[in-house]
Amino acid sequence: MAENRRTRRTKRALKEAIVSLVLERGYESVTIEDITEEADISRATFYAYFKDKQALLTQIVLDLQEGLRERLADLRLRERSYFSGDAVRILFEHAAEERDAYRVILRGEGNGIALRRFVDERTASSRAIFEKRAELTGAQFRLDPEILTRAWVGEQVTVLQWWLEPEVPPMSAAEVARILTDLSIHGRMWASGFDAVPEVPKGELGQPLSAEPASPGP
Numbered sequence: 001m002a003e004n005r006r007t008r009r010t011k012r013a014l015k016e017a018i019v020s021l022v023l024e025r026g027y028e029s030v031t032i033e034d035i036t037e038e039a040d041i042s043r044a045t046f047y048a049y050f051k052d053k054q055a056l057l058t059q060i061v062l063d064l065q066e067g068l069r070e071r072l073a074d075l076r077l078r079e080r081s082y083f084s085g086d087a088v089r090i091l092f093e094h095a096a097e098e099r100d101a102y103r104v105i106l107r108g109e110g111n112g113i114a115l116r117r118f119v120d121e122r123t124a125s126s127r128a129i130f131e132k133r134a135e136l137t138g139a140q141f142r143l144d145p146e147i148l149t150r151a152w153v154g155e156q157v158t159v160l161q162w163w164l165e166p167e168v169p170p171m172s173a174a175e176v177a178r179i180l181t182d183l184s185i186h187g188r189m190w191a192s193g194f195d196a197v198p199e200v201p202k203g204e205l206g207q208p209l210s211a212e213p214a215s216p217g218p
Contacts, residue, residue, distance in 0.1 A: 011049060013039040015060050018053060019100050027057075027109040057114045060101050065121045068094050072125075082133050085181035088156065092173035095160055106161045115157075122153045155180060 003011075017038035021030045032053060036046050050056045071090050095102045108115045127149040134141060141148065163169050163176060183191050 007049075010039075010041060010045060011059070013041060014046060014049070014056055015063070015101070018056050019060070019104050022057075022104050022109050023100060027053075027104075027111075054110055054113060057104070057110045058117060061105060061114050061117045061121065064094075064098060064101060064105070065118070065125075067098070069125065082137075083181060083185055085177040087129075088180050089173050089177035091156065092160065092163065092176050095164060096169065096173060099164055102160065103164050106157065106164065119150075119153060119157060122156070123149050126153055152184065155183070 014035060017035045018030065021034055021038055025034075030053065032043060032046060035053060035056070036043050050059065068091060071094060072087055075086055075090060105114045105118050123146075127145060130141075130145060130149055133139070159176060159180065163171075189197065
């Protein structure tokens with residue numbers, strides 16, 4: 001059943017309140033009373049819609065996913081290439097528009113529950129696309145599709161975390177999409193500058209590859 005305007009307005013106020021407070025204080029320090037006071041809504045009204053603050057945070061994840069799903073559905077009607085990068089660009093543009101909500105989720109606020117829900121939702125959606133693409137093109141997966149999809153989503157999540165934290169993003173959504181699409185098409189070896197699997201020089205055999213600086217002496 002469709003929600004009326006008053007219900008939508010109330011829920012929006014509660015969601016905006018928890019996002020603002022969590023960014024300011026951290027999830028654990030925010031109470032239901034804090035949220036209702038910030039939203040100028042009674043506790044009874046809060047509990048009419050949400051069991052607790054975790055349920056409210058989960059609803060934010062679901063709403064973000066639904067908004068993103070609508071944009072991607074429109075893209076599917078127009079997209080001519082399975083590797084155009086447009087889907088990634090749309091994700092980052094959506095995240096920029098809903099920056100504070102994404103930041104709360106991607107920081108793992110709420111014991112990481114919202115982040116895990118976000119990753120699982122994105123993984124399920126992406127895997128469905130991957131499998132449909134394979135079906136339509138006759139391609140066969142060379143790696144386990146669950147690992148493949150989670151690796152793809154993981155790349156997006158970690159880059160989103162880095163990209164959203166500064167007030168001014170370090171590059172445009174289109175630039176990020178191009179880089180991640182190149183990585184998806186060509187792979188990490190190509191991205192690292194290799195055309196073939198390199199052999200370790202004899203003098204470097206047994207040497208650590210870690211770039212961590214040596215610990216200072218006593």
